[in-house]
Amino acid sequence: MQLNDSVGTLAGVGPKTATGLNALGIFSIRDLLFYFPFRYDDLQVRPLATLADQEKAMFKGTVISPPVVSYFGPHKVRLNVRLLIEQTVVIVTFFNQPWLKDKFVQDEEIAVYGKWDHARKNVVGMKVLMQNTANDLDPIYSVNKQIRQKKLIELIHTAFETTGDQLQEVIPAPIRNHYRLLTDHDLVQQMHFPKTIQESDAARRTAIFREFFLFEAKIQRLRQDNTQAGDGLQLSYDLSALKSFILTLPFALTTAQKRVVNEICADLKSPQHMNRLLQGDVGSGKTIVAAIAMFAAVTAGYQAALMVPTEILAEQHAKKLTKLFTVMQVRVTLLTGSMTGAARREALSEIEGGRANIVIGTHALIQDAINFAKLGFIVIDEQHRFGVNQRRALREKGLNPDLLAMTATPIPRTLAITTYGEMAISTIDELPAGRRPIETSWLKINQADKALALTRDQLSHGDQAFVVAPMISESDQMSLKNVEDLYEQLAGYFEPNYHVALLHGQMTSDEKAATMAAFNRNEIQVLVATTVVEVGVDVPNANIMLIYNADRFGLATLHQLRGRVGRGDRQAYCFLIADPQNEVAVKRMEIMTQTNDGFKLADADLKLRGQGDIFGDKQSGLPDFKIGDPVSDNNSLVTAHQVALDLFRVDPQLAAPENLPLKRYLATLQDSENFD
Structure with missing residues (x-):
């Protein structure tokens, strides 16, 4: 039996069990051995006097009377048994586990694990333990209905006994020795069967570093693949035309924008494939940088494409860039x-025939049905929805085009390492001159009238307002503001003096486009919307943002919503209307009122919510680490990142004898493993 054999070949695994294991992500025997416990129960017996109230512990005692089962409600069962522990009579109670009754035999010793109630001298039992357990720690695994703890542990025992000696090292010995890491054999043994807390701690430390290091090694290999000489296009753009175009812009570039333009243009001219991330805070001017880069590609004789997440944004960009490029005959x-119909056929004809220099659309642009004449450069806006493999797939579109990804979600270094490690990163860390900080206030829901009064006053001076709520319509499950009810309420408040309109994701594309166009023309003064307005919508005359139930949103979303206002030279206001129900939500409200800096907010969000929520959902492209946490194990992540960087810098082909096992490991990986 081999480590890479299907787990179904293991003794005791039938089709049903195999299906249950697969649901846990266990497909091979190797997967089973590296399926580690998420915690351990301490099985050391300690004196009762040393236990804190409600502490979980191991208890050994003698059964002094028969157990009693009682029923106290529908499907509610209580099992009580009296144990003599240290000359103290302790009542142990198990809820809804009547079958444990047969485990307790009068005058015999038994071991139980449970929670100590100091005042009552009582134990709330959690499980009955084998008396002959050899270890001080009991591993606890994530399981499902098909695979219980006991069954999983039995299978891991069997797998380790039959294949454990096949485990070979993948981390190079010099690295393993320098950081005092366990071998893979010892790691697996001590993670599953630790004899002491010290053993489990050493194993967990190794497991975290190993997971991070192998991920970083994959990223470095991918980055190396992306930057090999001759791999990409060499776009010899017309520098004089580029300078002429920049002079036509209605504003001067900031120092940060100039620096980033130079970085991107150097990539375009290089024969290496561009794989760069452009990050900048809301309103920092990323779009104009992308426009300059796309124009550079056009002067080199190629087509450029800009992909954005919504049709509203695509239409907005198309209108702006058409106006910008008319003078340059692009x-x-x-x-x-x-x-549909003639409009779509005409667009496809322009793209395929090469008459379209710059193509703007949603992610549908990369579908197989779309054929570019000579696509050399792709810009993806709001890149955080894509993982490494999707970015890699884009290279196969057109003529292996250069790729620039953009995000307005500032990324803390911890997440940049894990999420965009294979990309070069450019940062616009400066806002255009004249931008005023948005005044942000937090109001309780019963204070919302204050925000509405200020909004009415600002509307009288010609401003416009966004009003955002988390839901489209009323829900039986949640007492949250919804845009339909809010629209009715605000229409009654502001009309007929000011026009109020509604915008949400269930409207048709034509309806949404018409509404946004009317808002842009100031035919609508108050736009009541869901977070469909979160990304990129630019209405310079809008200077008021009201966010109802603001505690339902993360800091990244709140910051994006706030960034929809303050695009002009007038003072802008953002009102967070919320009655937060927990300390974390209160913190979010407080932080939003203290800073307009997206990078500071990203760091705060990371600390408050953890890495999985920064980008809003599970499709963020963040790797799904099984053991390490990029936030709490940040030091280990940064070290692993640096070690992998240094290794590939010194031995890019992993040709040294000590690096060959790692090279073989990386070569056998499935493309999708750990990337999405």
Whole structure:
């Protein structure tokens, strides 16, 4: 039996058990051995006097009377048994486990694990333990209905006994020795069967570093693949034309924008494939940087594409860039999913025939049905929805085009390492001159009238307002503001003096586009919307943002919403209307009122919510680490990142004898493993 054999070949694993294991992500015997416990129960027996109230512990005692089972409600069962522990009579209670009755035999010793109630001298039992357990720690695994703890432990025992001696090292010996890491054999043994807390701690430390290091090694290998000479296009753009275009812009570039333009243009001219992330805070001017880069690609004789997450944003960009590029005789073509008939056929003809210099659309642009004449450069806006493999797949579109990804979600270094480790990163860390900080206030829901009064006053001076709520319609499950009810309420408050309109994701594309166009023209003064307005919508005359139930959103979303206002030269206001129900939500409200800096907010969000929520959902492209946590284990992550960088810098082909096992490991990986 081999480590890479299907787990179904293991003794005791039938089709049903195999299905249950697969659901846990266990497909091979190797997967089973590296399926580690998430915690351990301490099985050391300690004197009762040393236990804190409600502490979980191991108890050994003699059964002094028969157990009693009683029923106290529908499907509610209580099992009580009296144990003599240290000359003290302790009542142990198990809830809804009547079958444990047969485990307790009068005058015999038994071991139980449970929670100590100091005042009552009582134990709330959790499990009955084998008396002959050899270890002080009991591993606890994530399981499901098909695979119980006991069964999983039995299978891991069997797998280790039959294949444990096949475990070979993948971390190079010099690294393992320098950081005092366990071998893979000892790691697996001590993670599953630790004899002491010290053993489990050493194993967990090794497991965390190993997971991070192998991920970083994959990233470095991918980065190396992306940057090999001759791999990409060499776009010899027209520098004089580029300078002429920049002079036509209605504003001067900031120092940060100039620096980033130079970095991107150097990539374009290089024969190596561009794989760069452009990050900048809300309103920092990323779009104009992308426009300059796309124009550079056009002067080199190639097409460029800009992909954005929503049709509203695609249409907005198309309108802006058409106006911007008219003077340079560059043709901008819009392609969205809702386009049909003659309009769609015309757009496809322009793209395929090469008449479209710059194509703007949603992610549908990379579908197989879309054929570019000579695509050399792709810009992806709000890149955080894509993982490493999706970015890699984009290289296969057109002529292996250069790739620039953009995000307005500032990324703490911890997440940049894990999420965009294979990309070069450019940062716009400066806002355009004249931008005023947005005044942000937190109001309780019963104080919302204050925000509405200020909004009415600002509207009288010609401003416009966004009002955002978390839901479209009323829900039986949640007492949250919804945009439909809010629209009715605010229409009654502001009209007929000011026009109030509604915008949400269930409206058709035409309806949404018409509403946004009317808002842009100031035919609508108050736009009541869901977070469909979160990304990229730019209405310079809008200077008021009201966010109802603001505690339902993360800091990243709140910051994006706030960034929809303050685009002009007038003072802008953001009101967070919320009655937060927990300390974390209160902290979010407080932090939002203290800073407009997206990078500070990202760091705060990371500390408050952990890495999985920064980008809003599970499709963020963040790797799904099984053992390490990039936030709490940050030191280990940063060290592993640096070690992998240094290793590939010194031995990029992993040709040294001590690096060959790692090279073989990376070569056998499935492309999708750990990346998405």
